[in-house]
Amino acid sequence: MLTGVALDAIFADPRRGHPVALFGRAAAALEKRLYADSRANGAAHVAICVGSAALLGVVATRVRGPLARGAVSAAATWSVLGGTTLGREGAAMAAFLEAGDLAGARARLSHLCGRDPSRLQEAELARATVESIAENTSDAVVAPLVWGAVAGVPGLLAYRAVNTLDAMIGHRNARYERFGWAAARLDDVANAVPARITGLLAVLTAPLAGGSAGRAAAVLRRDGHRHPSPNAGRCEAAFAGALDVTLGGTNVYGGRTEHRPEMGDGRKPEVRDIRRSVRLARAVGFAAAGLAVLTALRG
Incomplete structure (x- = not known):
């Protein structure tokens, strides 16, 4: 796992042939065959996609030898x-x-996110970026490591399948309100613990971004539950407190307007806060990697 973290730090995502992109294309092809305005069809779609990813992980771990298994992980x-x-x-x-x-x-x-940027000015673009970095620190870093620690390679692949499906079909619109219901709910369940770990790690690492752990903890405790998402609010509230900014407000997604409660007591995010949020996200990620490895070793 530590080698995988190091590879990500050095090379980031591969630009071509990314396994997640390949999975997305396969899931989209299956959707064409299974789609109906039905929760049952959506649940079947999720079961096949996530089950296939987990099964691939099980098969991959059957390789012989510790070096081969380590390379697979x-x-x-x-x-x-x-x-x-x-x-x-x-x-x-x-x-x-x-x-x-x-x-x-x-x-x-x-x-970074799906909100409509066409009318956003500098301040709102900065807020959108900080909020997206906070939420995606859990989705793209902490959650995969948590599931890898508790369930190995099958956990890694199954979690990424769940999160990818949520991004593809877990939307509240006419097409996916019912078909995407299972994907959205499963993603909520899969991220419940990782999001809260992300919030706690953001509190602990707040000083590395020039913030206060005490303030981050206070905002997380007070505002973490106010977000419409049961998980994203924990991440955003902790980042808001750690960076001493106020997140939340009005967002527009494809013509749909959402008014989200504000979190934090500070000023509105500025451009300089984007790089601070990146620094905080990086610290949270490395802390999560250490925690995941310790958990795996104890297991």
Whole structure:
């Protein structure tokens, strides 16, 4: 697992032939065959996709020899982690905004989240970036490591399948309200513990981003449950307290407007807070890697 973390830190995600992209194409092809405005069909789709990923993990761990098994674990860990790519996307957003290139920042935001950037100004682009980095620190780094620690390679692959399906079909719109229900609920369950670990690690590492652990803990405890997502709020509240900013507000997704409660007591995020959030996310990721390895060793 540590080798996989190191590979992600050095190489980030492969640009071509990424296993997650291959899985996404297979899941999309299966959706064409199974789609119906039905929870049952959506549940079947999720069961086949996640079950296949877990089975692949089981088969992969049957290789003989400790070196071969270690190589499989390292490759699987690298393939499901996205921490370095997340940090690079945050740095790219910071660079666009520092240069005053709003058009470039608006176009780049789609790499981090699905909100409509067309009317966002500098402050809202900064907020969107910080919020996305906070949430994705759990989804792309902490959660895969947690599941890898408790369930090995099958856990790594199954979690990434769950999270990818949620991103693909776990939406509240006319097409996926029912078909994507199982994917969205399973993702909530899979991320329940990792999101709370992310929040706690953000509290502990807050000083590395120039923040206060006490303030981060207070905001997490007070505001973590206020987000409409049962998990994202824990991450965003902890980051808000650690960075001493206020997150939340009005977001637009494909014509749908959501008004989210504010979290934190500080000022609105500024461009400089993006790089601070990247630094905090990196610290949380390394702390999670250490915690995951200790958990796996004890297991």
